[in-house]
Amino acid sequence: MAENEKVSFDGIGVAEGCADELFDADKAVQAARAGFHVSYLFPWQRIVIANIMDGEAALQADSDFSENHDDDDLYRGRQIVLLPTGAGKSMCFLVPALLLEGATLVIYPLLALMSDQKRRMEQAGIRCVVFKGGQTAEEREENFSALEDKENPARVIIANPEVLCGENLLERLSKVKISHISIDEAHCVSEWGDSFRPSYLELGRVIKTLGVKLITAFTATASKPVLDRIGEILFDGNYHLVRGASDRANIHYAVRYAYAKKKAALELALTMKKPLIIFCGSRRRTEEMAHVCSSYFGREKTRFYHAGLTREEKRAVEEWFFNSTDGILTATCAYGMGVDKSDIASVIHLDAPEHLENFVQEAGRAGRNGANVNSVLIWNHADFVRWRQAEEGSRERALGDFALSKTCRRQMILDYLGGEETVCSGCDICDVNAKNQKISYKAPDAELAFNFIRKNRRLYTRQEATGELTELFNKRNLGIFGINVWDAKDTAEILSQLFSEKKLRICGTFWKDRLDIIKKKKGKNLLALIPRRHLHRLHHLRRNFLQVQERARQLLS
Template identity: 50%
Template sequence: MKSLIDTLEEPLGETVANPMETVALNTFGISSLFPWQRLVIANVLDSYNDMQASNGVPTKDCIHNQIVLLPTGAGKSLCFMVPALLLPGPTLILYPLLALMSDQERRMKEGGTPPVVFKGQQTKAERENNFERIKEGAKYILANPEVLQSEELLNRLKDCNISHIAIDEAHCVSEWGDTFRPAYLTLGAIIKKLKVPVVTAFTATASPSVLNRISKVLFDGSAHIVRSESDRPNIRYYVKYACAKQYALLETVLQEKTPLLVFCSSRKRVQGIATFLREYFEMIGKKDFVRWYHAGLSKEEKATTEKWFYPKKEGILVCTCAFGMGVDKKDIHTVIHYDPPTTAEAYIQEAGRGGRDRSVARAILLWSPLDSKKAQQFTKGSRERVLADFAESTTCRRQVLLDALGGEQVACAGCDVCEGTACNYAKDEQHLFNFIIYHRRQYTQTELILQFLKKENRQDIISFGMPIMEKKDVCEILTVLETENKIVRRHYLWANKLDIPLQILFSTFFYHRDLKFFSHPLSLPHFLSAHLPFLSFLKKQLVKLLSVCGESSYIEQHKKQNQDIRKSLQK
């Protein structure tokens, strides 16, 4: 009889390879999956087997519907690409944007597993070719919610024995379903019609209310949630206050590392900002350094821009969320938001385009008084107000975002508040305000704009090689200052001259902490020298007044003396 020691010393035999790890290594070159990836993949494979064993009826422990929250850069694509190669039927993957489909199609082709793509404006021949490829064993089917509105296409897909549906960027169900993408609200009915055994919804960011909405629309309120922490420790968050954002953007771009993304809210803004940046970089000898990307470009233009940006080690891409969501360029070092997104989820999603290679990336939000004013129309505590709370916070910015997503307390890995570098006033506003203090009651608005631009443009040429501040920028700042009652227009002797109200002037002199844009108190000599023209004028008036008063007093005094002399002589 063998002893226990002899048994333990015997060779254990050949180790059985883990199929998901084998596929990840052989097909995608990934030597090891993350724990969250293994969990999600295992849920998909186990749920499919359970559903098959129970004839499509979910058992008590079956996780056939799941919502997966993984931070950007955590490799959520592998969570549906790996099991697709292990399941018998194809996997249907739904994307919100054609840019994402194009990006994923490119990656799958490079990996040797070209997908079948269904999208709008395809010919009948193209559709038939797609179904032939599915019959031949294609494992990936890419589509968007709108193309699945076709009953004919749905009926054909129903016969394709789809094993798994993966819905990428599932927060779009809540973000867009009620507005311009109503097709998202029909996905629950489509899932039921296709009778697919396993469905997984993926997103990088979702607050508790968004999670509930996704669950209700897609799964009738019944879904298993797999949640990883939404925090990306390698992303540093910064806010830059600015009234003239174009000026602040160029200043920021020149300080930050590239490749760099600039997010804007509209196609018109994207093209305007890209043109402005391109002109500057061409002036300093950097050709083809800036391009733009938005949904209004043709298919060929989009493809050209993608091919230009993906391999580029330097360069700036100005874009809308049409490019940002799901883009997989790993070495983006800086993400700048020229316009704030509507929700914290959207901001985290777009900021998460940076640092996907796990290197440190900076996410910078440009924030203006106008942005703050727009945010005030929303109820405090609402999803739409979170980004204003983030921008105007005096506590950790990272924690503000995580709190909005229902996350736990974390030690901040980097934000300007925790680093002690936060500047809660607009420097361009401060410059103009200081200029008005030095020249109060000297200029009308038109005169002030001309004089200030002369001063600023001299400085811009020294700093940037060209004038950056424009008349419209100064007008914007003046509007902000006037709205905040920090400047006034005088009357009478100083008709239409710009001035500082006395209460603001004294609070500036004695340093009132609520005057957020003034960082240091003025010294008395500094204060007096700033007002020499006014004090000189005041002195002249006082001298005149005193001289007149003195002369009158002298005359009256001598009249009295003369009267006294006459009286004495008469006696």
């Protein structure tokens, strides 16, 4: 993070005290009430809005203010806003859009999100235009005509990073008066810019080409490395950080240890409150999990969502889930950004996201209405292997640290994100600690399978054991599901991970192809206790003993 970065926490500090002296916050409330029927702005919303409007005022007095006042707490005009999901980030740039002289350019990561936000803005009476790939010359001209309308100009420009990399459009936009640029879901700059969406790395150049001095980047979750990367690309390392409370106190965090993840998710879905999202790591996994759920709950209760769907299919699923009170949606991360469904009650993370920030983003889709909700991560041995291979202290290791934590999961998230210390309002570890109990980090399905093989050592082949265990699991869970839901694939998944753990082996010779457990050697290796400098004497004594033993055998024969 930049050395001259200034931080505001929950509206407390210099920024809040000075902001009211320069910008009348009541103007923001009046604009919010008139444009969005919002009668109250939170302290962090007031700070962000005040920073933008004060920057506009400073620009009118000094067009080079951002260069002349880089070390000033207030007149920076360049800020990263870190607020939890559902905290009302959109108000922070839409209210100024009604007050600023020029247009506001809002950069979104997804086309579906752009369309959704355009619809919402138009419903609020805000005229806006959308620039995206595939538009005709006539559509582009209509947009510019709307921006240049003298009587009722468009107040908001909606675009994505890719379209802004087009030189012709960028040159044309540079001639439009743009007062403020807002980058939504700014963590994508770091998450995607260095991998499959390099256009995010061009946003710094886009900002300079457009000549806009007021820049605000919004995100719900970002660790220090992510913030540093965002600041480097967008602000040349020089930015102001506004941070709200990082804790979503209404989310209860828990980890479920299971090797057959889909069946664990199905069992959770049976008891967890709906509407419910099951986040999956790939399109294939999304469709497979949807099939498992629809086979049990019925097709009318389950849908899947990923980037491979057509626009019409996505819209149909979004509309179905938005109106559902008891639906189960299996989805990749393609669903979520900016989706405004406030009553999601539960989130299941079938596959461990790459980073802890992604996990927090997924969990944050629930409980936007303030209701108490649940987030459950399913963790297995394959996840453990990936965690073990990650570098100590790296972002890739953080989620495993969370899953294997022996202390409060909520506080671990807050510590990782640089947040505040808090009293836990709900996590599985603190729940069991309050009962003077201990949490088990063992997967019950793996324990059952291992104990079955141990009791039946060298009795079954792998295929035979799969069949026997599948039947055993179905008998065990019949009281839960009422029908047989386990199949051979689930059991095979458990056995594969037990082999990976080196807990099982396939015998040879007389017990050929039979399964057996691998016993752990007990006790210490005595040779390891002997200093290396004395080992040669031990080997010399052993040779002498063998020679004497052989001589004695010859004499006695």
